[in-house]
Amino acid sequence: MSFKTKEKEAVGVPISESWEIDFQDDFDTFNTENWQDQRIWVNNETHCYVPDNKYGTREVSDGTLKLKVINTGAQKPCDNFDKNGVQHPDTQYVAGRITTKNKHEFIKGKWTARLRLSSNGEPSMFPAWWLLGAENNESPVQEANENVCWPLTGSGEIDIFEHHGDHQKNHYTTGAIKSLGECDKGDWWSLRKGFDVSLNEYHEYSVEWENSDLVYRVDAKEVYRNVGQGDQYPEKMFAILNFAKITDAPMKGEWVMEVAWVKHEFRK
Structure with a gap:
């Protein structure tokens, strides 16, 4: 029996409920086996997602990933399209968005990211760490089964961390999106709650499936729970940072x- 197993027994943690890591990225580099850039126009966002480091919107340095929104100072064409094929208008803003789509997708378990913001509470600011069902039909469509519209089963959404800079400074929201049973119809707010936290300091933001519940934690401490909602997300899900x-x-x-x-x- 290993020391870690003995330690778990000593504190009364059932061995069957221990966690084992099946994916981790420490951002020593930008690993294209783990992530891909995602160019997409959603939520009427006013920036253009760019796929490389031309503007520095997605940078890995000093052991961390930096995702940025940058004001280029001049209107430029944008090659992002929405789900209806409409192209984003010219914009002076560029931004970074990456996803594990078709790289690392998992059914249930626990997702965690350790992150911080350089500044917060500014109008229009909207950083996020979240999950989406792997059969989602939004760009990039790369596999035959990516044909389910948001937020139906197969394309469900769980938001682990979102900061709405228009509302409060050191505040974020977390929770699932409740499907209303039709394409593009989701209840954003009934399963979500907001919390105060020092956003310019590192914290670990996570969601885990605990039986039928979705449990949200900050620095391993439970802050919120979507009771009975875990069963609404049986599909493989991929992670997004943007x-x-x-x-x-x-x-x-x-x-x-x-x-x-x-x-x-995942639970052993």
Whole structure:
């Protein structure tokens, strides 16, 4: 018996309920076997997601990932399209968005990211760490079964961390999106709750499936629970990290979400 197993027994943790890591990225580099850039226009976002480091919107340095929104100072064409094939208008803002889609997708378990913001509470600011069902039919469609519209089963959404800078400074929201049974119809707020936290300091934000519940934690401490909602997300899900700008409010400097690591675990 290993020392860790003895330690778990000593504190009364059932061995069958221990967690084992099956995916982790510590961002020593940008690993294309783990992530892909995602160019997509959603939520009327006012920036353009760019797929490389031309503007520095997705940077890995000093052991962390930096996702940014940057004001380029001049209107430029954007090659992002929405789900109806409409192209994003010219914009002076560029941003970073990455996903584990078709790289690492898991059924249930526990997802955790350790992250911080360089600044927060600014109008239009919208960084997020979240999950989406692997059969989602939004770009990039890369496999035959990616044909389910949001937020139906197969394309369900769980938001682990979202900061709405328009509302409060050191505050974020967490929770699942409740499907209303039709394409593009979801209840954003009935399963969500907000919490105060020091956003410019590192914290670990996670969601785990605990029997039929979805349990949300900050630094391993439970802050919220969607009772009975875990069974609504039986599908494989992939992770997304992005920093969005969602209104035309003026932007000061650049915004940065810094991510130390991301991992997925399953119960042994």
